[in-house]
Amino acid sequence: MCKLINVAGKCGLKINDEKTEYVIIGRRSREYQQGEFMEIDNYKFKRASHFKYLGSIITQDSDLKMEMDSRILVGNRCFFGLGSMFSSKILSTKLKIQLYMTLIRPVVLYGSETWTLRKVEEKRLAVFERKILRRIYGPCIDSDTREWRIRHNDELKNLFQKPDIISEINRRRLMWAGHAWRK
Incomplete structure (x- = not known):
């Protein structure tokens, strides 16, 4: 996080700690319950349980x-x-x-x-x-x-x-897997 703050400062960007939140994603995310906030330098970031990224909701336990x-x-x-x-x-x-x-x-x-x-x-x-x-x-x-x-x-x-809709999801997943494999 310190690297992010330093690089953002070099580009002329400022981090707004009221708008910035963080999520720990993974099966063991509940083990890292250090608190509701993370403090780095003079910034205090709030922990979120989920966020929306490109229209999809990502949760801390990948549910x-x-x-x-x-x-x-x-x-x-x-x-x-x-x-x-x-x-x-x-x-x-x-x-x-x-x-x-x-x-x-x-x-x-x-x-x-x-x-x-x-x-x-x-x-x-x-x-x-x-x-x-x-x-x-x-x-x-x-x-x-x-x-x-x-x-x-x-x-x-x-x-x-x-x-049906389930078959379509399976077809899309296979197409995406093939695309990822070819990369």
Whole structure:
């Protein structure tokens, strides 16, 4: 940190200790609980548990829960912002799927190349996607009771005919791994 302060001073920059925070990242980050502040020279830096870097949330214990919450929240905002389009009878189902694939899904999958998903996160993303697909395809008439009902998961999968969101994440991770390996 002293090097950073010295180099910044040579360039004419001043460090604002009220705006500067630090995070210790790693599995053992809780062991380094020295206090809430770090003091170097005349500066006092506050410790943070997470920060946002290039749109992705990085936590001290590398947990994806906050990132998933953020991504699904932003996806929901896009979805409800386009709600009138998804409920429109004028637009075709094909166009609604295209809207989902080009406007909502990329927002949710931003930064997914580096995610290590557990079953909990996979389930949350699948539920999010099925919610949107149910809105796009709408209800159907049950052949037995002749009443309207929501579509079942297997019906949505048969209608969608595209890779689901988890498959897309796995594909992106493999592409990113190949890119990193070629470097």
